[in-house]
Amino acid sequence: MSATDYLERIPNNVSLKDNRRLLRALEEWQPKFLEWWRDMGPHGYQAKDVYLRTAVSVDTQGWAQFGYLRMPEYRWGIFLAEPEPNRAIAFGDHKGQPAWQEVPGEYRGTLRRLIVTQGDTEPASVEQQRHLGQTCPSLYDLRNLFQVNVEEGRHLWAMVYLLDAYFGRDGREESEALLQRRSGDRDKPRILGAFNERTPDWLSFFMFSFFTDRDGKYQLASLAESGFDPLARTCRFMLTEEAHHMFVGETGVGRIVQRTCELMREHRTEDVRAHGGIDLPTIQKYVNFHFSVSLDLFGSEISTNAANFYTLGLKGRFEETKKDDDHRLKDATYPVADLDGERVAMREQPALVSLNERLRDDYVTDCARGVARWNQVIARAGIDVELTLPHRAFHRAIGCFSDVRVSPEGRVISQAEWDARRDDWLPTKADEAYVGSLMQPVTERGKFANWIAAPARGINGQPMDFEYVRLG
Numbered sequence: 001m002s003a004t005d006y007l008e009r010i011p012n013n014v015s016l017k018d019n020r021r022l023l024r025a026l027e028e029w030q031p032k033f034l035e036w037w038r039d040m041g042p043h044g045y046q047a048k049d050v051y052l053r054t055a056v057s058v059d060t061q062g063w064a065q066f067g068y069l070r071m072p073e074y075r076w077g078i079f080l081a082e083p084e085p086n087r088a089i090a091f092g093d094h095k096g097q098p099a100w101q102e103v104p105g106e107y108r109g110t111l112r113r114l115i116v117t118q119g120d121t122e123p124a125s126v127e128q129q130r131h132l133g134q135t136c137p138s139l140y141d142l143r144n145l146f147q148v149n150v151e152e153g154r155h156l157w158a159m160v161y162l163l164d165a166y167f168g169r170d171g172r173e174e175s176e177a178l179l180q181r182r183s184g185d186r187d188k189p190r191i192l193g194a195f196n197e198r199t200p201d202w203l204s205f206f207m208f209s210f211f212t213d214r215d216g217k218y219q220l221a222s223l224a225e226s227g228f229d230p231l232a233r234t235c236r237f238m239l240t241e242e243a244h245h246m247f248v249g250e251t252g253v254g255r256i257v258q259r260t261c262e263l264m265r266e267h268r269t270e271d272v273r274a275h276g277g278i279d280l281p282t283i284q285k286y287v288n289f290h291f292s293v294s295l296d297l298f299g300s301e302i303s304t305n306a307a308n309f310y311t312l313g314l315k316g317r318f319e320e321t322k323k324d325d326d327h328r329l330k331d332a333t334y335p336v337a338d339l340d341g342e343r344v345a346m347r348e349q350p351a352l353v354s355l356n357e358r359l360r361d362d363y364v365t366d367c368a369r370g371v372a373r374w375n376q377v378i379a380r381a382g383i384d385v386e387l388t389l390p391h392r393a394f395h396r397a398i399g400c401f402s403d404v405r406v407s408p409e410g411r412v413i414s415q416a417e418w419d420a421r422r423d424d425w426l427p428t429k430a431d432e433a434y435v436g437s438l439m440q441p442v443t444e445r446g447k448f449a450n451w452i453a454a455p456a457r458g459i460n461g462q463p464m465d466f467e468y469v470r471l472g
């Protein structure tokens with residue numbers, strides 16, 4: 001383990017200066033990254049000072065340093081979690097063997113694809129969110145958006161490091177391609193569906209950070225178990241950053257819910273739109289949308305790819321080492337939701353091909369905990385409404401439910417019923433226009449837009465009226 005080279009042009013804890021070839025590859029990529037960041041990163045704020053945290057080491061104490069900087073000057077770097085001495089592969093056919101420090105030749109293509117797919121999501125979300133700065137509900141939120149953005153940029157660096165360090169020429173080509181695809185582009189879209197959706201307003205942003213960044217957490221957690229040790233260590237450190245993104249999402253939606261409840265009580269009405277709030281039914285529709293598109297990111301319920309990733313030791317389960325079984329799963333089964341004629345039913349399937357569904361289950365449980373916390377906010381306000389997660393078969397575009405229409409309660413319905421009810425379940429153009437109409441920037445220190453409550457506390461112990469972004 002080398003010390004952190006924070007003063008290098010590319011801060012790192014991977015002894016970059018001792019690897020001339022890799023250093024050259026990354027130094028060639030760096031200006032292209034910055035060009036991408038200037039073109040596709042936060043629009044209109046590149047020259048402003050933002051109060052950001054930067055990763056400066058990987059130990060749990062003090063890995064972050066807070067201070068003002070302009071985003072293009074952010075110290076994007078390469079940080080891997082500390083190596084675990086004598087780490088062994090924890091699952092699959094290679095269980096018990098020493099973790100790989102180099103890519104096993106026969107798994108090269110598969111592993112590269114896994115890394116590229118993860119890497120592609122990182123710049124995609126920056127692109128999706130690049131116009132949100134114009135409509136921020138407060139300086140506090142603006143700063144949080146930018147923190148998420150620069151860290152997604154760093155996650156891209158993390159994946160590009162792996163590609164350049166371990167995959168030779170193919171890896172360098174993939175690193176270039178990561179800067180060429182564009183979210184939502186017709187000719188060169190990002191790889192995964194949810195990362196080509198628009199993030200037009202802050203309600204969508206908070207939902208995205210809650211639901212879609214959480215998919216990232218589960219993907220990273222399974223890759224953190226990988227037998228390919230550099231990938232495992234990279235992902236372990238990325239998870240510490242990811243936690244903040246989900247915090248932004250959960251507290252963002254929570255604060256909107258809180259403000260809605262305040263308006264409901266104050267005006268004794270459920271229709272808070274008249275008072276500039278976002279009504280609970282609209283929030284529910286956004287939950288339905290973002291949850292369902294995020295579920296698709298886990299892939300098909302039955303997947304031989306997922307089985308292969310596991311058997312080959314490339315991608316484990318969430319908290320693999322804590323699971324109490326043989327970590328090979330050749331004879332095990334797992335209950336998977338499936339279509340049984342007109343009903344959704346559970347069926348035992350071979351555990352290996354069911355690993356996508358298993359990861360989705362862990363994810364759903366985690367999402368439900370967050371929704372329960374939003375419901376506490378509603379209950380504390382004395383309001384008798386609950387937000388819910390829709391059924392996993394609702395509004396799916398991937399997997400066994402993609403060919404049927406299913407209600408949020410999990411009832412298979414006709415196309416006619418779907419057409420009649422769709423607008424009750426998913427955001428309509430009118431809902432989006434209403435939410436859009438609320439997106440007026442609030443940039444006065446300590447002030448918050450009318451549709452969202454102030455947070456419980458500031459960033460890094462700073463007061464609420466701190467100048468989180470200097471606009472002057």
Ligand SMILES: [Fe+2]
Binds near residue numbers: 122152216242
């Ligand atoms: Fe990320």
Ligand SMILES: [Fe+2]
Binds near residue numbers: 152213216242245
């Ligand atoms: Fe993230």
